[in-house]
Amino acid sequence: MKQDFRQPATTNLFPPRTSLALLIASAFAVASPIAVAGDDQEIPFDDADIYAELNHTDGDLGFHALIDGEPWKRLAIEDTRERRILSIHNRGRLRRQGLTELFFESAEPPFDELTPAQFFNRFPEGIYEVEGRTLDNQEMESEVEFTHLMPAPAANIQLSGVPAAENCDADPLPVVTPPVVISWDPVTHSHPDMGRSGETVEVVRYQLVVEREEPTPLAMSIELPPDVTMMEVPSEFTDLGEEFKFEILVKEESGNQTAVESCFEVDG
Structure with missing residues (x-):
């Protein structure tokens, strides 16, 4: 879920x-998936998890992400074809304060509205890039593998x-x-x-x-x-x-x- x-x-x-x-x-001993750091000049996120959740009983799938790291004022996620699927720009006081953690769940329409095949076609397997910019303008990036397993x-x-x-x-x-x-x-x-x-x-x-x-x-x-x-x-x-x-x-x-x-x- x-x-x-x-x-x-x-x-x-x-x-x-x-x-x-x-x-x-x-x-607490259970390990989380590890995000792969990008370019050496960029700061990796502490956590960058992108995954699918299936409710087998209700028959629906959702696209989820959990991202955590240094305070940032801008964040984006790009899919396997480098198409941006999420873009967040902080504004005003929140831009000056910065964000550190983000968790989201997509909508989870039932299979009679969005079949599993359509869901996986919408979110292809491969490497997704999580990018951000810190309060002092340093670039942040982690690469995360999203699978259909x-x-x-x-x-x-x-x-x-x-x-x-x-x-x-x-x-x-x-x-x-x-x-x-x-x-x-x-x-x-x-x-x-x-x-x-x-x-x-x-x-x-x-x-x-x-x-x-x-x-x-x-x-x-x-x-x-x-x-x-x-x-x-x-x-x-x-x-x-x-x-x-x-x-x-x-x-x-x-x-x-x-x-x-x-x-x-x-x-x-």
Whole structure:
């Protein structure tokens, strides 16, 4: 809404009851894709990530970017044919102050409006250039590889041994007795139906998000290393509601990621 190298059998570094604090700490060890610096006279950005995100459940794709570095007053992104697809010029007080970080997500129209083939044709594979100018007029540049290698969605999702519903519209939804343990099979290949299908991928991390929508929105999120494919949702969280939505994101080496969503009810 994301980079994929197959690993053998799953090894759970943390048992289901591992503390949330320890898992959060482990997430910082997961590496981000590295942007390649441009000309030696130019300052590279600290982070320059360009990637696609697929919502496999809803059927949509988005073009995302995360850029961070020295304070800048101008920023641009050029595609593989050196065509500018983004241009930002700070104005007034913000130009004098400078910006350091930028994250954006494109619109994500459903596949009946923009097919995967049309999306990938719109954003071709290859090297994209991120360019900027600092407050003291130094040039900034990083080169980022954007690929069409999308990880397959997480499969065989279980909720304490109960198969997950296909989506949140299922009726009835699975009813689970706490503690709720969400598990899935390791992802080792690319998506079978879009992009560069049939290739092996190297997953760099999974992300699990669990949300309560009623009576007020509440969410928890945890990043997991690639050899951990299960997580126990703290009972302190599931005690706060009756119905929950969860999302599993698979991020492969280039940064591309694929998400699946479903819902469950808690037997309280």
